[in-house]
Amino acid sequence: MSVNSNTRTYIYTYACTGDEESLCGMELRCLFGREIPAAIFESGIRVDVSRSPFIKERIDVMYAGDSLEEIYSQTEQVEVQGQSFKVIFVKTNDLSPAEKIEYDERRVIEREIGLRIEGEADVNHPQLVYGIVTLGGRWYFGAYHKNKATWFRQMKKPRSYSIALSTRVARAAVNMAIPHPAGVRAIDPCCGIGTVMVEALSMGIDIVGRDINPQIVAGARTNIAHFGFSSTVTLGDIADIEDHYDVAIVDMPYNLYSRITPEEQLAILVHTRRIADRVVIVAIEAVDEMIADAGFTIIDRCIAKKGAFSRHLMLCE
Secondary structure, three states, X not given: OEOOHHHOOEEEEEOOOHHHHHHHHHXXXXXXXXXXXXXXXXXXXXXXXXXXXXXXXXXXXXXXXXXXXXXHHHHOOOEOOOOOEEEEEOOOOOOOHHHOOOHHHHHHHHHHHHHHOEOOEOOOOOOEEEXXXXXXXEEEEEEEEEOOOHHHHHHOOOXXXXXXXXXXXXXXXXXXXXXXXXXXXXXXXXXXXXXXXXHHHHOOOEEEEEEOOHHHHHHHHXXXXXXXXXXXXXXXXXXXXXXXXXXXXXXXXXXOOOOOOHHHHXXXXXXXXXXXXXXEEEEOOOOHHHHHHOOOOEEEEEEEEEOOEEEEEEEEO
16 A cells, blocks of 8 residues: 555654653653554654664665555555665564564575665665554554764763753753744743753754853853854843743753752743743653642653663643
8 A cells, every 4th residue: 555645654663771761652642642552653743863862773664565565566666766775674663572583584585675766776775765564453664764863973072060950850850841843932941051942943943041150151151163054042031031932941950060059940940931932841850740839831741860860851832
């Protein structure tokens, strides 16, 4: 069955550690608008595969069938227009252990499809990459996209801060806050050294930052420039922000590391409610009552663990 381009479907695979399950689950819910099953799933929503720290690969489905023979027949229609190509068997699937397809058989399937595509196969440097995968008892074939993991380079910042969010948590938080970036204006009003801003900017998101500490502001500007991005990071209190934004991401200052009272924390949330319609709040503990007092409603939440240390992420509107 050839897939109509107006009803394009995508197959995604993903992976996370046990400590990341809650974080990963919420990020995927925000990106795809529903609870996502383990390891592999189908969606009509197209997400850049390199946005998420958890998504591994995506197949843009061209053909679907109940058997490999159906796929083999359909792939004879593939036109590579003079470009070299490669076919990859996606190992992640929902087959039972008894149905597992071993390495040798996967290579046979790749070759069978490759022989039916008229063009030059190139396993090392192909211009086009196609994927074949099984899910829910059916087979799917289409253009294959692998996560480029671009955020790895952003883990090594010239300015660091011991309690800054990890790059993976920051990137997931951005995806929760801004699943669909087109036309969205965002702010990080307590931006620290700019970890969240760097991740947002790397995804082409329109975001500005602010912090009350002049040394931290200088560090954020240095980090943003280091990775070749451009944005505005201003010095000042959140109370002085007059502009309005679609989204804010707030990594709350912690009593554990900085001298901030509960009253000052509440003030940050109250001002965030004033300047933004939607927010992801990151805190070292659940602050439900404070969030409610600020006028927000929590619509989703998760916990990001790292050893004995946990951070709560709460999406509010």
